[in-house]
Amino acid sequence: MAVQNTHGEDMVVRSIRGVPVTEERRPFLNSGGKLQHAGTARANLAPSSESPQGTTSNNWAEKHSHQTVLQQHCDFFDRDHDGVIWPQDTFIGFHRLGFSIFLSWIAVLVIHGNFSYPTCSGWLPDPFFRVFIKNIHKDKHGSDTGTYDTEGRFIPQKFEDIFSKYAEGRNYLTIWDVSNVLKGQRCIADPIGWGGAFFEWLATYLMLWPEDGRMMKEDIRGIYDGSIFYSLAARRSRSL
Incomplete structure (x- = not known):
């Protein structure tokens, strides 16, 4: 399959019949779409084919232009916005x-037990197991989708690849699609990455808990930039 880019040059997405995985997992191809330069990482925007300007509701993109997308993902849990997430912040946020009290405590143990130390500025671990948002990019782990890069930026191509490779181009993921994502993105000898990816996708499914079993693409994008956390919390507080 071949298309032309904006400069009129042919771009070809090839598969190799002798290597079935190249046919089974075809990458996203932005043919004439609104999402330009999909392979270029965005520092503070999380665009998709459906939302090429990122999250515009409630002026999210402008209000959070000073943060990387990964920092935006953590913003909801930083209740006083001082750049530090305490274990109790994570508990309250979940x-x-x-999430139930039990699952919220599990989230605290997983997140602060694994992700606190890499964000510390010095060699010594933080005695309170706090997570420092200014260094959150150091929590990037393997066996993930690659949507965040190692600087905490958002790569639209990698986000779109999730749905192109594992959901046959659909705009939603089922639990079986997520299973394929986990298996397909798994790197060798990477137990921390395997565990981190499993925890993150499990938390995503439990958080969205779709009645029809379909996690919608734009809801997942909203988790990447953190914008959906505020609307989910507001919706659930009104239902209590």
Whole structure:
């Protein structure tokens, strides 16, 4: 399959019949779409084919232009916006999102037990297991989708590849699609990455808990930039 880019040059997406995985997992091809330069990482925007300007509701993109997309993902849990997430902040945040007390404590143990130390500025671990948002890019782990780069930026191509490769181009993921994502993105000898990816996708499914079993693409994008956390918390507080 071949298309022309904006400069009139042919771009070809090839597969190799003798290597079936290249046919099974075809990458996203932005043929004449609104999403330009999909392979270029965005520092503070999380665009998709459906939302090429990122999240515009409630003026999200402008209000958070000073943060990387990965920092935006963490913003909801930083209740006083001082750049530090305490274990109790994570507990309260997950509980506000509808998680039980038990699951909220599990989230605290997983997140602060694994992700606190890399964000510390010095060699010594933080005695309170806090997560420092200015260094959150150091928590990037393997066996993920690659949507965040190692600087905390958002790569639209990698986000779109999730749905192109594992959901046959659909705009939603089922639990079986997520299973394929986890298996397909798994790197060798990377137990921390395997565990991190499993925890993140499990939390995403439990958080969205779609009645029809379909996690919609734009909802997942909203988790990447953190914008959906505020709307989910507000919706659930009104239902109490």
